[in-house]
Amino acid sequence: MRRLxxxxxxxxxxxxxxxxxxxxAPPAQVNASATPFSQTNPTDMGGRATYNPSVTNPAMGLVxxxxxxxxxxxxxxxxxxxxxxxxxxxxxxxxxxxxxxNGTPNGVAVEEAFFxxxxxxxxxxxxxxxxxxxxxxxxxxxxxxxxxxYRVNSLDQFVGAEAQSDGVEVMHLFKTPFFLQGxxxxxxxxxxxxxxxNQTDGNGGGHVNGxxxxxxxxxxxxFTYIPIGDDYGLDLGASEAFTPRQYFVGGVRSPDPHAxxxxxxxxxxxxxxxxxxxxxxxxxxxxxxFRNDEVRADPTATVFNxxxxxxxxxxxxxxxSHWWSAGPFGDYTENIDDPASNTRTxxxxxxxxxxxxxxxxxxxxxxxxxHGHTPDDQVFLQWFLTIGSHVHVFKDx
Amino acid sequence: MNKFLRLTFxxxxxxxxxxxxxxVLRIVATTPDLADVTRRVxxxxxxxxxxAKGTEDIHAVPQRPSFVPKLNQAxxxxxxxxxxxxxxxxxxxxxxxxxxxxxxxxGYIDCAENIVPLEVPTVISRAEGEQHPMGNPHYNTDxxxxxxxxxxxxxGLSRLDPPHTGVYAxxxxxxxxxxxxxxxxxxxxxxxxxxxxxxxxxxxMSYLAEYLGLDLVGTIELKAGIPPTPRHxxxxxxxxxxxxxSLILREIQYSDDTSRWLSDxxxxxxxxxxxxxxxxxxxxxxxGMIEHNLRTILEALR
Numbered sequence: 001m002r003r004l005x006x007x008x009x010x011x012x013x014x015x016x017x018x019x020x021x022x023x024x025a026p027p028a029q030v031n032a033s034a035t036p037f038s039q040t041n042p043t044d045m046g047g048r049a050t051y052n053p054s055v056t057n058p059a060m061g062l063v064x065x066x067x068x069x070x071x072x073x074x075x076x077x078x079x080x081x082x083x084x085x086x087x088x089x090x091x092x093x094x095x096x097x098x099x100x101x102n103g104t105p106n107g108v109a110v111e112e113a114f115f116x117x118x119x120x121x122x123x124x125x126x127x128x129x130x131x132x133x134x135x136x137x138x139x140x141x142x143x144x145x146x147x148x149x150y151r152v153n154s155l156d157q158f159v160g161a162e163a164q165s166d167g168v169e170v171m172h173l174f175k176t177p178f179f180l181q182g183x184x185x186x187x188x189x190x191x192x193x194x195x196x197x198n199q200t201d202g203n204g205g206g207h208v209n210g211x212x213x214x215x216x217x218x219x220x221x222x223f224t225y226i227p228i229g230d231d232y233g234l235d236l237g238a239s240e241a242f243t244p245r246q247y248f249v250g251g252v253r254s255p256d257p258h259a260x261x262x263x264x265x266x267x268x269x270x271x272x273x274x275x276x277x278x279x280x281x282x283x284x285x286x287x288x289x290f291r292n293d294e295v296r297a298d299p300t301a302t303v304f305n306x307x308x309x310x311x312x313x314x315x316x317x318x319x320x321s322h323w324w325s326a327g328p329f330g331d332y333t334e335n336i337d338d339p340a341s342n343t344r345t346x347x348x349x350x351x352x353x354x355x356x357x358x359x360x361x362x363x364x365x366x367x368x369x370x371h372g373h374t375p376d377d378q379v380f381l382q383w384f385l386t387i388g389s390h391v392h393v394f395k396d397x
Numbered sequence: 398m399n400k401f402l403r404l405t406f407x408x409x410x411x412x413x414x415x416x417x418x419x420x421v422l423r424i425v426a427t428t429p430d431l432a433d434v435t436r437r438v439x440x441x442x443x444x445x446x447x448x449a450k451g452t453e454d455i456h457a458v459p460q461r462p463s464f465v466p467k468l469n470q471a472x473x474x475x476x477x478x479x480x481x482x483x484x485x486x487x488x489x490x491x492x493x494x495x496x497x498x499x500x501x502x503x504g505y506i507d508c509a510e511n512i513v514p515l516e517v518p519t520v521i522s523r524a525e526g527e528q529h530p531m532g533n534p535h536y537n538t539d540x541x542x543x544x545x546x547x548x549x550x551x552x553g554l555s556r557l558d559p560p561h562t563g564v565y566a567x568x569x570x571x572x573x574x575x576x577x578x579x580x581x582x583x584x585x586x587x588x589x590x591x592x593x594x595x596x597x598x599x600x601x602m603s604y605l606a607e608y609l610g611l612d613l614v615g616t617i618e619l620k621a622g623i624p625p626t627p628r629h630x631x632x633x634x635x636x637x638x639x640x641x642x643s644l645i646l647r648e649i650q651y652s653d654d655t656s657r658w659l660s661d662x663x664x665x666x667x668x669x670x671x672x673x674x675x676x677x678x679x680x681x682x683x684x685g686m687i688e689h690n691l692r693t694i695l696e697a698l699r
Binding site: 118119120123124125175179224230233271280387393 | 456
């Protein structure tokens with residue numbers, strides 16, 4: 001709880017320094033064009049649009065993500081990963097609505113469905129529903145956007161795959177001359193595949209339909225950007241996902257009233273984005289480090305001990321032509337139950353872009369552990385294509 | 398909570414601050430040439446910054462987080478429109494948390510509002526490359542559009558600052574008078590260009606070509622935003638020879654290699670041109686950008 005007070009204090013100090021109650025009802029739409037042009041006939045200055053019931057349809061897109069691979073452990077496989085439909089649109093002047101629906105071999109699921117405010121005062125944005133919590137950098141990227149074919153172990157095991165969560169989040173853009181954004185959130189838990197925070201006993205008992213406030217997960221994050229000249233920049237972020245009490249550990253009710261879980265992350269992204277010929281040349285070096293601290297049960301589920309484990313990844317993506325990019329990556333992940341055990345992944349990718357709407361990726365990688373097991377050698381070919389609505393969002397830059 | 402925590406908490410609760418009420422309008426323009434025209438029209442009543450430096454491809458201006466506070470604190474944003482800035486501006490406006498400069502609001506100053514665009518696609522499909530569905534947005538390269546840009550900016554500044562409408566109108570008229578004088582001079586200077594044939598790297602020189610009477614016979618790109626394939630380059634060489642195209646317009650944001658190769662194959666000369674102000678040392682202003690392009694084309698055709 002102390003950590004949260006510190007985060008809240010800093011948040012309030014920086015927020016208060018920019019408080020300005022200037023919320024006005026949005027003005028009426030400004031008709032900036034006295035003689036609007038027509039798309040179908042540029043010289044037609046006086047045509048009236050006829051009624052079109054589809055004019056307020058949401059923007060829609062479809063993403064296909066598939067992989068063909070061979071690993072020394074699991075042999076060959078064609079992995080249809082997902083066909084993802086995304087919808088977005090304005091509800092009214094105050095809210096936007098977003099939905100991402102994912103079809104996978106396991107069925108169709110709602111990956112994200114949330115509202116976001118557009119007109120709050122004090123540089124605030126609120127979103128609520130199901131979304132990828134704003135923890136770290138890559139944890140809230142969809143699988144097909146990642147710089148490697150499969151989510152690396154540090155993201156899978158520490159965050160619980162994508163940072164999918166049901167909850168509410170508030171973001172604030174600080175009134176500083178430099179970019180500084182803060183996030184506070186509250187959720188059931190964070191992680192699309194994070195059964196450790198289920199707060200149930202696995203047999204239908206426990207906090208199934210609700211949970212105490214101290215069993216929710218709370219997030220604090222600060223994110224800033226440091227420009228280094230015109231061509232270079234550094235993104236820096238720090239995140240803390242805190243669950244004050246885990247009532248159930250490994251499916252067994254924990255007697256420890258202080259069984260809190262803390263996931264801390266630091267993300268650093270260095271970019272080279274030259275101002276000239278940057279369609280062909282850019283470099284991104286991304287790194288995240290995680291620390292997980294939680295009470296874990298031994299295999300008999302009778303002994304509970306606090307375990308602290310570390311993990312992290314680093315990758316480089318070098319775009320050296322309009323068509324190609326390439327780079328190495330690595331991951332180190334300690335076992336959450338036994339931090340003395342770890343896995344290490346080393347790999348490299350080669351990407352081909354026929355346009356900004358498609359990407360073909362070849363990845364060679366090897367997963368090792370420190371128990372002398374035979375490494376898993378992997379070859380993957382991934383293809384990603386998209387049609388429909390084309391929006392450059394801030395986090396994808 | 399210990400004393401330190403209580404203290405920081407209290408400071409947080411009671412610290413107040415407000416941005417000083419500025420005497421000037423804070424305007425963010427997407428390109429340096431628009432920033433220059435805004436300064437000309439706004440005079441001492443505006444403080445203007447440009448997001449792009451001018452050397453970038455406008456379709457790939459980076460979404461630098463350092464742009465976000467500028468937009469957050471801006472009274473207005475001046476843009477080319479016609480989705481020219483689609484790769485960076487909408488995302489930045491989303492994060493900037495400034496409702497006053499969103500599309501349709503008084504602070505959203507779209508210089509395309511009265512432009513009749515060239516090359517409005519009749520077929521909209523990604524098979525045709527990275528199209529601009531509302532038409533070619535690179536009208537700022539045509540000096541005849543300069544007065545319409547100034548009109549749009551004056552209207553926008555007047556919306557934001559009605560008491561100074563007369564000042565903005567007078568500044569705009571001064572700009573237009575200087576533009577008209579320069580255009581007389583440019584017409585005489587560029588008469589030799591009329592009727593010549595050329596290619597450009599990307600389809601963003603159409604407005605300039607129309608102004609100069611230059612006939613664009615093709616682009617180095619296979620389609621807008623799609624790099625050339627070897628076959629396309631072979632066909633382009635043939636076409637340039639058949640059409641006797643003597644000029645290659647190489648926009649500064651694209652690689653020189655292909656243009657030089659094409660020049661070697663066809664004998665056409667390369668002119669390095671700007672699609673935004675700030676691309677070259679002598680093109681920092683709107684007039685500078687136009688004059689640089691005219692001079693470099695004339696030099697190439699000499």
